[in-house]
Amino acid sequence: MARYLKDCSVSCKYSWDELQAVCRRQKLVCKHLAVTEDDFSDYVVDYLCNYRKIKSQEFFLVKWKGYSDSENTWEPHKNLKCPKLLQQFRQDMRLALLRDNMPLDSSSLEASAVSFILQRAKQRVKLQRWEEELNRACQHKGCIFVRNDVDLDGPPKDFTYINNYKIGGGVELNEAAVGCECTDCIKAPVNGCCAGASDNCTAYNDNMQVKIRPGMPIYECNSQCQCGIDCRNRVVQRGIQYDLCIFKTANGRGWGVCTLERIPKNSFVMEYLGEVITSEEAERRGQMYDQQGVTYLFDLDYVADVFTVDAAHYGNISHFVNHSCNPNLQVYNVFIDNLDERLPKIAFFATRAIRAGEELTFDYKMTIDEVDAESTKMDTNFSLAGMPDIPINRIRMECKCGVESCRKYLF
Incomplete structure (x- = not known):
């Protein structure tokens, strides 16, 4: 019993x-x-x-x-x-x-x-x-604050904060088998360090800011490497470094996230975390989410559209980040202990210096120039995340980001 x-x-x-x-x-x-x-x-x-x-x-x-x-x-x-x-x-x-x-x-x-x-x-x-x-x-340096000065809504229901991917059924991770032997992974990389082992460039500069263009992969040092956590090629795995605030927006966009500290250009801000599921399961859930008018599905289509991240019920603070047609966050594919190219980590880096108090946003319809063919593209329904119950494919959903270059519609 x-x-x-x-x-x-x-x-x-x-x-x-x-x-x-x-x-x-x-x-x-x-x-x-x-x-x-x-x-x-x-x-x-x-x-x-x-x-x-x-x-x-x-x-x-x-x-x-x-x-x-x-x-x-x-x-x-x-x-x-x-x-x-x-x-x-x-x-x-x-x-x-x-x-x-x-x-x-x-x-x-x-x-x-x-x-x-x-x-x-x-x-x-x-x-x-x-x-x-x-x-x-949370298991990161940055603290999380919550504020609602707009209405009487309390915390969202049925949401669990996680610090790493939650692996769903039918998904297996392949841990890294080898690591680097560098004494200084940025200034003196041996055989190109971890990035060189995959015929790629080192992604960070001395200040741990990303220096490669969007669409190119990032290979960080892993658990098999000789370097320690202070290595400057360990950025995403350090977690969120800035104090952030989940706040209720005043123009009907639900919850949003703003930074309470200045974030330098090209600095790592956060991962997009959730439950990793198969594309078949994503399709099933997508149909259900379509009926509700919401979805937090993010396709991991770096090399193949096999897996999807669903942040509807399991996720981190990225769950609350809103869309903008002129965003201040950019997506990069990151590989650390798991080198399966079908399962990258999704990391957000600052596209410019972000002021303290400024809302953090990314483009739900983000695309990369064709020259960067190996890019990550958002699920086409992601722009519905957090929106009210509106029938899918019947009306065009208005974008409320408010920037001058707004496309007026999310899809």
């Missing part, structure tokens, strides 16, 4: 808040519930729920972290030591009053305003938890 139950699971009957309350009362530390020893002695404000002013004195209804709603209390302003939460509450209250056409100096709130403020507060809590989950899951 045990072997049949091994993969079974049931939902917990307690809510997140109730579990936190149990931990606090039993003085149990739980990293996943964000309960620490500091929570045992101090009362922590989770969020503010309501507002009233009595004889010029402000009072706030407080939801205490780790305690149920029934234990909320009204507290005067002087008792609260949470300036950030107070600022957020005042911003939400102002929006709620404007929505209800109420005076901004109201001494109490209508039920609709309280409902809006509660939804915003609970949304922030959910997004904060999701942000913490993402950073626990």
Whole structure:
């Protein structure tokens, strides 16, 4: 019987808040519930729920972290030591009053305003938890932040963050059999280092920026090489190096990604990760995604259209990167431990210097000049990723990238 139950699971009957309350009362530390020893002695404000002013004195209804709603209390302003939460509450209250056409100096709130403020507060809590989950899951230097100042949507459902390809049924990886013996893989490559073994050029300069044209493959040093992780021919395998933010776009493009740091031209930014599936399985899923009006299928057609990456349910931050007709990211095929040319890694490099705060984008209909015949081309339906439910092949989907050179339609 045990072997049949091994993969079974049931939902917990307690809510997140109730579990936190149990931990606090039993003085149990739980990293996943964000309960620490500091929570045992101090009362922590989770969020503010309501507002009233009595004889010029402000009072706030407080939801205490780790305690149920029934234990909320009204507290005067002087008792609260949470300036950030107070600022957020005042911003939400102002929006709620404007929505209800109420005076901004109201001494109490209508039920609709309280409902809006509660939804915003609970949304922030959910997004904060999701942000913490993402950073626990990721294995790269760059941190991930989450922001939604547009609507009341919380984290996406049924999405698991991964750091490497998830190999699907019918797909096998062939690990690298040999490695290089270089002492300096960039300045003094032996026999051309790993790239030379495949009759290709070294892809990076001294600053680990890509120097070859799009369409040419990148061969990085692998687990069999004599060099260490500090080797300058190990770029993609180091992972994301920049702090990035998943944010909700204001023009109906769903979630997007922006950089919180300046990214130099030709620098590696991120991989496109997901579940690697066969082309037959991709066709089956594609038909299903077409009915939903979404798809995250990326054909690995470097030498043959045999495998596809599906990032719908498994992926990294690239899952949220939007399309642009004038993108700041360019695709390269990368080979590290797996030298099967049908299964390259898909890496995004900056086409130009990218400012801090700028949205990251790539062209869903990306093509390479014909001279670079060995290029990667996006799946023709990829431009539907993250879009609303629209029948395929019946209307042309409008592009909302907003650049001057916009093609007006995604397909």
